[in-house]
Structures are given as C-alpha cells and as structure tokens.
Amino acid sequence: MKRPKKSKSASQDSPWVRLYELRLRIAAFVLDWASWGYIAYGVIYLLNKYWYLRYVDFYGRLTLPGWGWPVVILATLELTVLSHAFGQSIGLSLFGLRLFGPDLRRIPWRQRARRFLALHVLLVGQPIALFTDRPAGTLLHDGKTTGTMRLVAKIKDDMPPEKPEKTWLTYRGLFLTCLLSLTFWLGWKITTINLQMLVERVGKSGHIWRDLFTPHFTYLTEYVNKRGHLYSITYHMMETVFMAFFATVTGALAAFPLSFLGARNIMGFNKVGWLIYSVMRLLFNVFRSIESILMAVLFAVWVGFGNPFAGAMALFFHTIAALGKLYSEQVESVDPGPLEAIAATGARRWQVVVYGVIPQIIPSYLAFTLYRWDINIRMATIIALVGGGGIGTLLFYFKNEVGRLSDAWNQVGAIIVSIVVVVWLLDYISARVREKIG
Amino acid sequence: MDDLIRVEHLTKIYARGEVLALNDISFTVKRGEFLVLLGLSGSGKSTLLRCLNRLIEPTEGQIVFDGIDVTRASGRQLRHLRRRMAMIFQQFNLVKRSTVLTNVLSGRLGYVNPGASAIHKFPKQDVEMAMTNLERVGIPEQAYKRADELSGGQQQRVGIARALMQQPDLLMADEPVSALDPATSHSVMQYLELMNREDGVTVIASLHFLSLARRYGTRILALKDGEIVFEGLPAEIDAAKFKEIYGEEAEEVEVR
Secondary structure (H helix, E strand, C coil): CCCCCCCHHHHHCCHHHHHHHCHHHHHHHHHHHHHHHHHHHHHHHHHHHHCCCCCECCCCCECCCCCHHHHHHHHHHHHHHHHHHCCCCHHHHHCCEEEECCCCCCCCHHHHHHHHHHHHHCCCHHHHHCCCCCCCCCCHHHHHCCCEEEEHHHHHHHCCCCCCCCHHHCHHHHHHHHHHHHHHHHHHHHCCCCHHHHHHHHHHHHHHHHHHCCCCCCCCCCCCCCCCCCCCHHHHHHHHHHHHHHHHHHHHHHHHHHHHHCCHHHHCCCHHHHHHHHHHHHHHHHHHHCCHHHHHHHHHHHHCCCCHHHHHHHHHHHHHHHHHHHHHHHHHCCCHHHHHHHHHCCCCHHHHHHHHHHHHHHHHHHHHHHHHHHHHHHHHHHHHHHCCCCCHHHHHHHHHCECCECCHHHHHHHHHHHHHHHHHHHHHHHHHHHHHHC | CCEEEEEEEEEEEECCCCEEEEEEEEEEEECCCEEEEECCCCCCHHHHHHHHCCCCCCCEEEEEECCEECCCCCCHHHHHHHHCEEEECCCCCCCCCCEHHHHHHHHHCCCCCHHHHHCCCCCHHHHHHHHHHHHHCCCHHHCCCEHHHCCHHHHHHHHHHHHHHCCCCEEEEECCCCCCCHHHHHHHHHHHHHHHHHCCCEEEEECCCHHHHHHHCCEEEEEECCEEEEEECHHHCCHHHHHHHHCCCCCCCCCC
16 A cells, blocks of 8 residues: 655654644634534524424523434534545635645545545544654545545645536535525524515504605704703714714824834734734734724713713724724735835835835825725714714704604604715715825 | 955755755855856846845855855844945836935935934935936936836836945846846946946846846856856856756847
C-alpha cells in the first residue's frame, strides 16, 4: 500500500503541532455537524408544528424522550462522518479542503466507502495517533485508502485539469438546496406568517390610514402645552437635525485618528502595534453591534429622559465605531507604493501617514461621513422612543394619546410628513455633495 | 575607501510560502558606478534593491553602506542612511492626489523639522531647491498640478526630482522605465546618466532590456532565480551569456 512520504521533521513534531495541522479538518467537521444538527432541530420543530406538541413543549423547548437525544446526536454524527469521509461536505468546501488520490485525481466511490468504514474502525485510535510518528495533517484512515485531504488552494497549480461539475447536481448543491428550503419553511412557521390574517383584518387599520393621510399641522410652530415640556414640530425637528449633525461631526473627528490605530498596514510592524490594532478592531466591532437606540437607553437615564443630549451621545459613540471601522478599511486599502517611496526617503513612520496615507483617503472619508450623516438623521428621528429627544418625542407622545385625543393619528401623520420632507431634503443635498466629491 | 556598498552573503526567504528570493549574494559597488541589474521578472532584482535600504528585511547576510552596517542600523540610524540612498520605482509611486511640488518636497522629509512638516511647512530654501530640481528634469511648469494629471514619463521625472531632493550618494532605480514607451525610456535613462556623471551619484538600476543596459551601464550584474549568474562589463555579454540569463527560448529585443 502506498503511503504518503514521511517528512524528516515528522518525528520531532509535538502532538500539539499535529493537532494544529488538523485544524481545518476539525473545523470543517464541526461545521458539518452543526449543519446536520440544525437540520435535526428543524425537523423536530416542524414535526411538533404538524403533530401538535409531540416533541416540543408549549414554550418551544425540546422535550425528547430519554432515548431521543442519543439517537439525534448519533444520527447527526453519523451523517456528518458519512458526508465528511466521502469528501463532499459543505464544511470541507468552505475551508477549501478536498479529497485527493495520490496523483491528485478523484477517488473512486468504492475507495470512499472504504474510507467511511475505516474511520469507524479506527475511531479510538485517532487521538493516540497524534502521539505517533506520522505525517502532520493526516488521520489514521488516510493510510487505509489512497485518499488524503488536501488544501485545494495550495496545490491548485499541480492539479490536472478537470471538468467542472454542475453545481446543483453535486452533493453540496443538493444539501444547500435542502438547507435553504428548510430554513424558509422554518422561518415561515417561527415568524407565524399568515397571509389570510393580513387580508381579512385590513379593515381594522383603515381609519388610521385615512387619518394619517389627512395630517393636522396644528403644532407646526405652535407650542404643545400638555405637560409643559413639549414644543412645536419645528422646534423638535431642529433638535433632531442638530443632534445628528453634532454626533456626525464630533464622531468623525474622533474616528479619524482612531482609524489609523485600527489599520493593519499602519500598525502591523511589531507586537505592540498588532495588540493596539486588535484592541481597536475589537472595540469598533463591539460598539458597532450595539445599536445607538440601545446606547440611548443608558444615556437617557444618565442625562435625563427626553434630553436630546442623550440621543446625541448615543449617536456619537455609534458613529465613532461605525466610521472607525469604515475609515480603517480605507486606510488598509491605500496604494502601498507611495508609502514605500516616502519611507525610502528616510521619513518617520507618522510622516509616511501624513504625506502618503492621508491624501489618498480624504475623498472616501468625506463620502463615508456624509453617508453616516444620512444614517444619523434617520436614527435621530426615532431615538426618542427610548428618551433620546428630537422629533420622535412628539411622534410617540401623540401615538400614546390615541383614544384620548380625537385627532391623534392626524397629528402623527403631520409629524411623519415633516420627517419625510426633512429627511428627503437632507438626503438629496448629501447625495449632490457626494457626487461632487466622487 | 573606494567601495560605496558591500553586500555579503545576502539571503532573503519570504516567510509565507517559503520562497527563496535571494540566495547567498555577494558583490560590491564602487563609487560613481552605473551598475545595471539584469534578469527576468521574479529573478530577485526588486527584492535585492529593497533589501539595500531595508524596505524588505533581509533574512541573512550583511550590507555595508559607506562603512556603516545597514543590516544592524536601527530607527534613527536607518532613517539617516535612507536619506543618502534615494529610490525611484517602476510605478513611480507618487502620491497621486498631492501636487507635484508636494511630491518633490516629500524627498526632503528625512531632513526637515518634523513638527513643521506635520503641517506641510517646508523651509524656503527647500521649496527653492524643489523648483530648481523640477527645472533640471524639465517640468517646472507642472509644479502645482496634481501628480495624476501628468503623463507616465513626466511622473517618473517627478520621481527623479524627489530623489534629487535627498542629495543622495546612491540612487536605486527599480525598473524605472518598464512602464514607459521606448522614447520616454531613453529620456528618463538620460536623466539618471546625468545624475551619475554630473552629481557623481552612484546608480544601481534594474532593467529588463539588454540594449538599455549596454547603453547606460558601466557594469552589469545579472540575476537568475535569486543567484548571480553574471558579473562584468556590458561588452562581455555575448549570445551564450544572454541565453544563460534569459533562458534558451529568449531572443534579444532592441529598444531604440
């Protein structure tokens, strides 16, 4: 039997190195198992929906019988091994792995079946094999057949030309099709989509539509005096616009220097730089994933409910994170040629940034800032939902007065119309400015 | 001392993919020489040039520039060495959105007060020097245009003016004419020759064409797969040597 040639250093590799060499195969396996697990979950959920509360209780928790869990785990594991050992799974192709014979050709199906059986027989031996002297990156059953998992990218040049398969007829294509259909079916059930209800109950919202489209601009400039705190639409609109303006400008100014700290090509010159880069990227990602409306919850308690300062602070922090990430990606994509040239003149590292990087990124910085300004305006109109101030204060006030105030929906309509007008106007202006820059 | 640069057992291995780009290279460059590096793409010419001023870190070996060990120089020392070793590039490597004058002045960054340079302020004599150098390369009227408005040949001349600003002892030209047409190539090469003859700047230029090398070089160093395959005078390259450098299937092409 032909075995892969032993490399000279193989005996010196520690088990950890061998494990590390297997990382892609392990990752692919975990991913495949997870996808089969997802399918199992979907099937059980749908069984419940159609066979009323059989395996899932009222609260949506899985309540399989005692023997159910081992069966599910074993079945998914077996399916994973089957697809994995045959070298055809989603995980393998996602991590760029493929099963090859020694001459880099496809392995016949009989050989693949033998791999599948060998994997079962040699299961216990696999961890022990890490301590034995064998080529890194291989498993025991690789030796029982002529196949080995190889990274496609690494050997693409050596591969003999082969006819591409029709994507949808491969195992991968069929599996993905099933996965997508199952997801769609599940999604339909979980979000309780009901088109019948949508049609039948259309009359319930009829009068709201009518009121919304006959807006009452009573308080366009007049004060609303209900609780002594509320002012006119114009006043709150000003709050909204300036809240967004303040957050965008200060956020952009803060994100500008930070973006260089979050760029690999600027910071990746030593260990400390890498650390700063990683921390910055982590901070950007964490703060970006907290929506500004969630931050506003915190700031509304901090500086006062309904205070536009709260909304401005929330937008400011989210702007830093969002722009910081966009900016630093721009810094990373600059042409490295000029940087090299300026470094070659004997310039300091920061001089390279000032003379080489900044001139290259200014246009896209402006475009991204304007884009962020558009987003901030939109967010500022509804951030009052959690007490962030701005036009939303009035919007949600009148919405809550429905039933007490006869023309509450008409007032809401007036506010929505004002929002649409202002947002459209500002969008138009920023689009024109961006055109000029680009 | 007559030698400007002494390279000893220089080796560069790119960590990713473990490519051996330079394999144990040793040579010396005398003051005032016009050394031409010949070789196919991927033969290691660019890597060699970039190792000399450590834009690329050499894996092994020693480079001595004017009696100073470049490979051991750190921080400030390296910057001061780089001021004396100007470089021009195949793709010109100008900052496209900056003006020609700013690009030329950036050749001065190693000398000027760093605080003033942060706000793009240069001493008056540097600005005058930049204008003089632009006149030397024949494009004083382009000084306030953006660099990307210029033609390829003009951009390379801006690159030369930037190099002149460093008042260098050594000029490294990494395929300076590969992106230019034959006529422009000669005009750019003539500026390099001028620097070499009038200012006494030692030149190391990597070139593709043997005809250009014969015309301008005083000595030729040919690389193949990261090793020196020929070292000598331009006239010594005959048909056999040519095949050795460029491979059996190559045929000589003239650039006029």
